[in-house]
Amino acid sequence: MKRISGDTVKWGVIGAGDVCEVKSAPAMYKIEHSKITAVMRRNGEKAADFAKRHNIEKWYTDADQLINDPEVNAVYIATPPISHTELAEKVAKAGKPAYVEKPMAKTYAECQSMVETFKKYDQPLYIAYYRRALPNFLKVKELIESGVIGDVRMVNIEMIKPVKPNVITHLENNWRVDPEVAGGGYFYDLASHQFDYLDFLLGPVSGAKGYSLNQTGNYAADDMTVASFSFPNKVVGTGVWCYTAGETVSKEQTTIIGSKGHIVYGTFENSIVSWETDSGVKESIDFKMPQHIQEPLIRQVVDELLGRGKCVSTGVSAARTNQVLEMISG
Numbered sequence: 001m002k003r004i005s006g007d008t009v010k011w012g013v014i015g016a017g018d019v020c021e022v023k024s025a026p027a028m029y030k031i032e033h034s035k036i037t038a039v040m041r042r043n044g045e046k047a048a049d050f051a052k053r054h055n056i057e058k059w060y061t062d063a064d065q066l067i068n069d070p071e072v073n074a075v076y077i078a079t080p081p082i083s084h085t086e087l088a089e090k091v092a093k094a095g096k097p098a099y100v101e102k103p104m105a106k107t108y109a110e111c112q113s114m115v116e117t118f119k120k121y122d123q124p125l126y127i128a129y130y131r132r133a134l135p136n137f138l139k140v141k142e143l144i145e146s147g148v149i150g151d152v153r154m155v156n157i158e159m160i161k162p163v164k165p166n167v168i169t170h171l172e173n174n175w176r177v178d179p180e181v182a183g184g185g186y187f188y189d190l191a192s193h194q195f196d197y198l199d200f201l202l203g204p205v206s207g208a209k210g211y212s213l214n215q216t217g218n219y220a221a222d223d224m225t226v227a228s229f230s231f232p233n234k235v236v237g238t239g240v241w242c243y244t245a246g247e248t249v250s251k252e253q254t255t256i257i258g259s260k261g262h263i264v265y266g267t268f269e270n271s272i273v274s275w276e277t278d279s280g281v282k283e284s285i286d287f288k289m290p291q292h293i294q295e296p297l298i299r300q301v302v303d304e305l306l307g308r309g310k311c312v313s314t315g316v317s318a319a320r321t322n323q324v325l326e327m328i329s330g
Contacts, residue, residue: 149258185221
């Protein structure tokens with residue numbers, strides 16, 4: 001697979017909205033041998049403002065111009081899922097690697113198309129499932145692999161939230177609950193992180209079934225999903241994603257149960273990892289997160305593009321997550 005020429009990743013950023021402001025874009029110009037060369041938004045005033053505040057030389061209102069800018073050698077796509085496939089495939093055809101926000105696309109079929117296009121043009125494709133590189137999630141992986149809780153038996157995901165979950169920044173036009181734009185609702189937006197991490201932790205899901213429906217009619221997407229799933233190593237899982245509950249039962253945690261103990265962690269609302277074993281060990285660590293939450297994963301992307309490392313989140317792994325979401329939600 002091709003790598004970029006030169007010693008610096010020169011990013012072009014498409015869709016410089018809320019996610020870019022703190023989570024990702026600043027990391028791209030703070031990491032060694034990485035800079036943002038150009039930014040694009042359809043609103044020229046907002047594009048110019050973002051560029052000025054982040055000391056970016058160029059801005060565009062047309063994605064094609066950014067993609068084909070000869071000074072840009074890698075592209076970050078931070079738009080809603082509806083445009084991921086079209087934009088990413090243009091990047092591949094331009095002979096450049098892409099780093100794409102999650103969920104990877106609206107559908108598994110679109111994900112497959114993206115993977116095949118980047119394979120055809122021999123370009124790397126990365127997806128922003130940044131939890132794979134964060135210290136709290138790496139700690140869970142370390143505990144599992146070192147056998148602290150014995151053999152993993154099952155996983156239980158609990159995501160029980162009121163109609164307006166505080167894990168989301170609500171916009172006036174909330175595309176996250178518009179299936180035509182996002183592929184699904186909060187289940188797609190949030191459970192995608194959970195299932196991608198389980199793929200990283202336990203391997204690809206081998207089977208999944210679920211039931212999904214809209215209980216409240218507050219928006220077009222389903223707001224209640226329950227699921228069961230399994231892994232090739234005989235680990236089984238259950239999950240509930242409810243966005244219709246009262247405040248008193250609000251809960252977000254994942255429990256991994258083993259033959260000698262269990263681990264509990266939060267995916268969104270805290271960075272605490274707790275574990276307890278049959279031998280009497282009972283520990284808990286609250287990890288400090290990086291200022292720019294995507295920085296550890298973006299650093300992996302930069303290192304791989306410069307031929308000095310490997311990124312753990314690819315189009316191939318992320319496509320599997322979309323497949324699981326479809327298996328569950330139908």
